[in-house]
Amino acid sequence: xxxxxxxxxVGGETYEYWSLCESVRTAKGPRQRVVACLGKLxxxxxxxxxxxxIENLLKGEPSARWRxxxxxxxxxxxxxxxxxxxxxxxxxxxxxEFGSVFLPLALWHRLGLGKLLGEVIEPGRESVDWPTxxxxxxxxxxxxxxxxxxIAEGWYEKSALEDILxxxxxxxxxxxxxRALDVLGRHKEKLCAHLxxxxxxxxxxxxxxxxxxxxxxxxxxxxxxxPKAARGYSRDNRSDCKQVCIGLVCxxxxxxxxxxxxxxxxxxxxxxxxxxxxxxxxYGAAERVWVMDRGMVSEANITFLRERKALYIVGTPKSELxxxxxxxxxxxxxxxxxxxxxxxxVEHPDGQGSEKYVLCRSTARAEKERxxxxxxxxxxxxxxxxxxAWLQRSPQSDREKVGRRIGRVLGxxxxxxxxxxxxxxxxxxxxxxxxxxxxxxEVGQKAHLRRGAYLLRTNCPETDPALLWRWYIQxxxxxxxxxxxxxxxxxxxIFHHLESRVDAHILVCFLALALWRTLEQWMNAKGLGTCxxxxxxxxxxxxxxxxxxxxxxxxxxxxxxxxVVAKPEKDTALLLAHLGLQLPRxxxxxxx
Numbered sequence: 001x002x003x004x005x006x007x008x009x010v011g012g013e014t015y016e017y018w019s020l021c022e023s024v025r026t027a028k029g030p031r032q033r034v035v036a037c038l039g040k041l042x043x044x045x046x047x048x049x050x051x052x053x054i055e056n057l058l059k060g061e062p063s064a065r066w067r068x069x070x071x072x073x074x075x076x077x078x079x080x081x082x083x084x085x086x087x088x089x090x091x092x093x094x095x096x097e098f099g100s101v102f103l104p105l106a107l108w109h110r111l112g113l114g115k116l117l118g119e120v121i122e123p124g125r126e127s128v129d130w131p132t133x134x135x136x137x138x139x140x141x142x143x144x145x146x147x148x149x150x151i152a153e154g155w156y157e158k159s160a161l162e163d164i165l166x167x168x169x170x171x172x173x174x175x176x177x178x179r180a181l182d183v184l185g186r187h188k189e190k191l192c193a194h195l196x197x198x199x200x201x202x203x204x205x206x207x208x209x210x211x212x213x214x215x216x217x218x219x220x221x222x223x224x225x226x227p228k229a230a231r232g233y234s235r236d237n238r239s240d241c242k243q244v245c246i247g248l249v250c251x252x253x254x255x256x257x258x259x260x261x262x263x264x265x266x267x268x269x270x271x272x273x274x275x276x277x278x279x280x281x282x283y284g285a286a287e288r289v290w291v292m293d294r295g296m297v298s299e300a301n302i303t304f305l306r307e308r309k310a311l312y313i314v315g316t317p318k319s320e321l322x323x324x325x326x327x328x329x330x331x332x333x334x335x336x337x338x339x340x341x342x343x344x345x346v347e348h349p350d351g352q353g354s355e356k357y358v359l360c361r362s363t364a365r366a367e368k369e370r371x372x373x374x375x376x377x378x379x380x381x382x383x384x385x386x387x388x389a390w391l392q393r394s395p396q397s398d399r400e401k402v403g404r405r406i407g408r409v410l411g412x413x414x415x416x417x418x419x420x421x422x423x424x425x426x427x428x429x430x431x432x433x434x435x436x437x438x439x440x441x442e443v444g445q446k447a448h449l450r451r452g453a454y455l456l457r458t459n460c461p462e463t464d465p466a467l468l469w470r471w472y473i474q475x476x477x478x479x480x481x482x483x484x485x486x487x488x489x490x491x492x493x494i495f496h497h498l499e500s501r502v503d504a505h506i507l508v509c510f511l512a513l514a515l516w517r518t519l520e521q522w523m524n525a526k527g528l529g530t531c532x533x534x535x536x537x538x539x540x541x542x543x544x545x546x547x548x549x550x551x552x553x554x555x556x557x558x559x560x561x562x563x564v565v566a567k568p569e570k571d572t573a574l575l576l577a578h579l580g581l582q583l584p585r586x587x588x589x590x591x592x
Contacts, residue, residue, distance in 0.1 A: 022529060051563065051588040054164055058102070059109045060580055083551040083560060091548045096160040097143075098565055098583075099542030103535075104142035105164060106581055107515040107522075108135050110202075116194045120187050128171050133180035136161060136172060141512035144490045148177035160544045163563065178501070185504035192258045193282065195514055199255050203521050207283065209252050209471065211291045212275055213478040214268045215485075217492040217506075218243040226499045232265035236492055244494075246506060247271050249279060252291075254477035255517045258282070259510055261503055268295040273304055280308070289313060289460060291475055297457070306459065313458040313472045316357075321450045323348065324359055328449055335466050340364050343465035358456035358468050366452025373447070376416035381437075383409040384422055388435040391424075395431035399424075402432045419444045485513050488533070526578055538572045542583070546590070563588040 021032050108114060117131035139161065140151045152174040156162070162169055199205040216234055218241035223229030229242040236243075243264035250256045260278060262271055276290070290305065294315035305312050321328075327346045334342040340363035345356055387405060396402050402424060410417040422437040456472050485491040491509045496502045520530045528535070542565065549560040564587045568576065576583070 022531075051163070051584050051586070054584055057582050057584060058106050058164075060106070083549065083553075085560075086550045086552070086557075089550040092545050093548060094546040096163070096544045097158055097540070098160040098544040099539035099568070100143050100536070101139050101159045101161050101164065102542070102583070103519070103539050103581075104139040104512070104515050105135060107518055108138060111198050111514070111518060112194065113138075113191070113511065116190065117184075117187065120190055121183060128167050128176065130180055130183045132165055132167060133172075133176060134184050136165070136167075137177060137180060137184070137508050138511045138515065141489050141508050142515055144488060146490055147495050148181070149174050152177060163544060181501055181504035181508070185500055185507055188503075188507050189282070191507070191511065195255075196257055196283070199251065199257075199518075202518075203253070203255075203525065205251050205253060205255060207251070207257075207288065209289050209291060209474065210257070210279065211250050211252060211475055211478040212247065212272070212296065213293060213475065213482065214245055214247045214262075214271060214295070215482045216243045216245045216264060217486070217494055219497075220493045220495050221497060223494075223497055225497045226502055228261060228263045228499060228502075230264035232263075236486075238493075241493070244502065244506075245271070247275050248478060248481060249275060250478050250481055250517075252471075252474040252477055253517070253521060254481050255521065256481060256510055256513050259506070261506055269298045269301060272296050272301045276305065276308065276310065289471065291472055293475055302457075311458075311460050313456060313460060313468060315472070316455040316457050318450070318454070320455050321453055322446075324357070324455065325446065325449055327359055328361065328453055334361075335464070337466045337469050341469075343469045345463065345465050345468075355457055355459050356463075356468075358458065358465050358472075359453065360456065360465075360469060361453045363452065365454075369451045373415050373419075373451075376413040377420065377439075380409065380413040380416040380420055383412075384420070384435060384437045388437075391432050391434055395427060395433040397429070397431045399432065406435070419447060481513060481517065484516055485509055489513060489516065522579065528575065528578060535575055538569075538575065541572065542566055542568050547587075561590040563590060 021034050023030050024033050114131045114135055117134055121130050145151050145155050152172055156172045157169050218236055218238040219229055223242045228244045231242055234243055245262040245264055245266055247260045249258045260275060289311045292314045294317055297314045324346060334344045337343050343358055343360045346359050348357060406422060419439055420437055421440050422435060424432045425434040425436055427433050458468055462468055489509055489512045494502055494505060496505055516532055519532045524530050544565045547562045547564055551558050551560050565583050
């Protein structure tokens with residue numbers, strides 16, 4: 001996304017207006033589309049506040065001076081202060097990251113997480129209260145800091161958190177951060193319940209649809225002190241490392257609701273009952289629609305959901321399409337879902353149960369699968385031709401050796417191997433001297449028929465296949481949440497080894513993900529699209545700094561230190577103003 005400035009001339013006066021645009025792909029090529037009209041930014045209308053109002057600015061509340069003005073109280077303007085400055089010796093020191101930490105802290109306060117933790121955590125003799133330390137942990141994770149050690153040893157000092165929170169650097173050490181993890185991890189359930197209420201109040205989110213998916217994250221180290229650490233199917237292509245699996249429940253908007261941590265070698269399909277029971281125990285056994293991918297599907301799980309009177313929309317294995325080949329050939333009763341995608345309701349040929357099946361076929365997906373199969377077939381043909389040439393040059397009497405080489409090639413290209421058949425020819429001495437391979441026409445035709453098609457299974461009373469497809473495709477929100485947690489928030493790898501610390505690390509990542517997704521919904525509600533990454537990158541350019549002014553008083557030279565926040569670029573200021581986020585604009589005077 002980008003901002004575009006528009007100028008208009010009215011009565012000899014030039015007016016500037018801004019609009020937020022994005023580039024989209026269309027059949028006629030890339031086009032630009034206006035997402036929102038932002039109008040103009042009038043600096044006089046912005047509620048100005050200083051460093052003394054930083055807490056109010058984070059909460060989105062007006063400063064004390066603004067409240068007095070709103071009540072029409074007579075508030076005298078601050079008296080100007082004049083100093084004689086040697087402008088040739090002005091310097092800047094102590095440049096800090098301000099925007100990148102101000103944004104997550106603003107979200108933290110608006111979600112009421114600090115207030116909740118202040119209510120549920122009993123205060124002790126700690127010099128820095130645990131809700132404040134928790135805000136540091138989550139803000140650092142929002143900024144993709146890898147570990148608590150990196151926070152304590154460098155990041156906190158480089159950020160403006162010391163000025164915003166009033167906690168000096170010496171008090172933020174790795175021991176305090178680790179203890180904060182231990183404290184925070186005890187309140188996972190209350191935090192999840194609180195987030196659900198805030199989503200409902202702020203965005204009007206309804207919990208009638210629940211998306212469930214599973215991912216994994218790996219350890220750096222052996223993880224010997226964590227009974228859940230085990231080797232299993234790695235979504236990170238790190239089968240050499242131990243891992244844990246994470247089951248995430250979120251709304252169709254991608255807002256995370258709850259999660260569970262499972263052993264790293266646990267199959268996805270075995271986690272469904274635990275998650276459904278967990279959600280019912282916390283939020284009641286209301287009839288919700290569970291949306292899951294085909295990795296969660298088993299007859300035992302389907303039976304379990306039916307017994308609990310739960311509705312579901314799930315994907316099915318590709319092999320199930322063999323029962324619907326006749327329906328794929330029919331050209332009637334298909335509903336156009338979107339360009340290049342059709343869907344229809346079908347009954348199971350065997351008349352199994354009262355379920356409905358949604359048969360979908362996508363032109364784009366078919367072309368992609370066709371190209372992938374063609375590439376695999378070409379590569380497999382080349383490899384088999386090499387084996388044939390090898391046997392022609394030197395016939396082999398070791399049949400096991402020939403079989404291993406052919407098996408390696410067929411395993412490398414499994415999709416093409418289902419269509420191509422290969423037979424070894426032997427001479428009278430029993431030596432393999434040639435390899436004959438050809439395409440199986442019948443198998444190829446069936447594969448062509450299923451190309452671009454997939455099948456959904458549901459017990460929902462809804463009869464519109466297009467609507468059922470849209471409900472299912474919302475699973476991409478859960479997948480996008482995992483991508484955000486891993487790529488942007490640093491969920492992987494895990495450096496902790498104790499089970500409680502690992503669970504607390506995942507909780508911090510979960511809260512950072514809640515901030516990220518909340519920002520997207522906030523932007524969407526303001527008509528700014530849902531690309532939070534663009535806004536985060538823009539706000540990260542805002543720095544705080546100390547401006548050193550050499551002043552002269554009674555023939556003495558003194559250095560006057562002004563702590564200021566740099567004025568953001570025009571486009572960034574527009575976005576912040578549209579969201580109602582105000583930065584401290586007045587300098588903080590620190591005399592030396």
